[in-house]
Amino acid sequence: MGILIVAVLATALGFILIILIGKGQPVSPASPENLLRETVTDLSWVRQFGIEGFQRLLLTLFTEMGFQPERSERGRTTVDLYASDPTPIRGGRLYVHGLFGAPGVPVEADEVRNLIETARAEFIGKGVLVTLGRFTSDARDTAKGNPIDLLDGDDLGKLMKKHLPQAFATRKI
Numbered sequence: 001m002g003i004l005i006v007a008v009l010a011t012a013l014g015f016i017l018i019i020l021i022g023k024g025q026p027v028s029p030a031s032p033e034n035l036l037r038e039t040v041t042d043l044s045w046v047r048q049f050g051i052e053g054f055q056r057l058l059l060t061l062f063t064e065m066g067f068q069p070e071r072s073e074r075g076r077t078t079v080d081l082y083a084s085d086p087t088p089i090r091g092g093r094l095y096v097h098g099l100f101g102a103p104g105v106p107v108e109a110d111e112v113r114n115l116i117e118t119a120r121a122e123f124i125g126k127g128v129l130v131t132l133g134r135f136t137s138d139a140r141d142t143a144k145g146n147p148i149d150l151l152d153g154d155d156l157g158k159l160m161k162k163h164l165p166q167a168f169a170t171r172k173i
Contacts (some may be wrong), residue, residue: 008094043132043153044103045171052172054100055079057160058130060173064163067094077101082122092125099131108130109138116146131155 046054055074059083063069067083070093074080079098085091093147097115099107112129119127129135129143130151143150151159167173 043157046132046173047100047103049076049173051075051079051100054098054132055081057167057173058096058098060167061156061159061163062094062096066158082124087144093123094126094128095119095122095124095126096130099129101131103133106134106136107139108136109142112139112142112146112148112150115148116142119147132156 046057049056050052055072058079059069059072062081062083066087067085070082070084072079072081077100079096079100081096082099083094083096085094095115095118097111097118099111107129112135115127115129118124118169126147126149128149128151132153134152135150140150157168
C-alpha cells in the first residue's frame with residue numbers, strides 16, 4: 001500500500017512539474033491550433049523572398065492543389081503561370097497572374113481586364129489573379145460574371161495553410 005501511495009504522489013508531482021516548466025514556453029508555429037487560426041494570414045514575410053520566391057510559392061501551391069504547370073514566366077513585378085487540371089469533366093487550362101505590387105496599394109480593375117483579355121487570347125478556361133495585398137471594389141465588380149477568381153492576401157494565406165502548412169508555419173518558401 002505504501003508503494004502505491006508513493007507512485008501516485010510521484011506521478012502527480014511529475015505532472016505538476018511538467019505543467020510548471022512548460023508554462024510560458026513558445027508554441028510551435030506548426031501546431032494545429034496555430035494553423036487553424038483564421039486571423040493569421042499576414043503574408044508580408046513573402047516579400048523578403050522577392051519576385052523569385054513569389055513565383056516559387058505560386059508554382060508549389062498550384063502543384064500541391066493538383067494542377068500540372070505547363071510554363072511559368074516572371075517579370076519585374078509579375079508572375080505568369082500556365083497550368084492544367086487533369087481532372088475529367090471539370091478540368092482544363094488555368095492562367096494564374098501573380099502581382100507582386102507595392103505594399104498597401106490595392107489592385108485596380110485594369111489588372112482584372114488585362115487578365116480576362118490574356119485568358120481569352122490564350123484560349124484558357126479560367127483565370128486567377130493573385131496578390132499579396134487587396135483588390136479594389138471596382139476590381140471585384142469587374143471580375144463578377146467572368147471565369148476569374150481573385151485571390152487577395154487573406155485568401156492566399158488560407159490556401160497556403162491548407163495546402164502548404166509547413167511553409168506557412170515556418171515562413172519559408
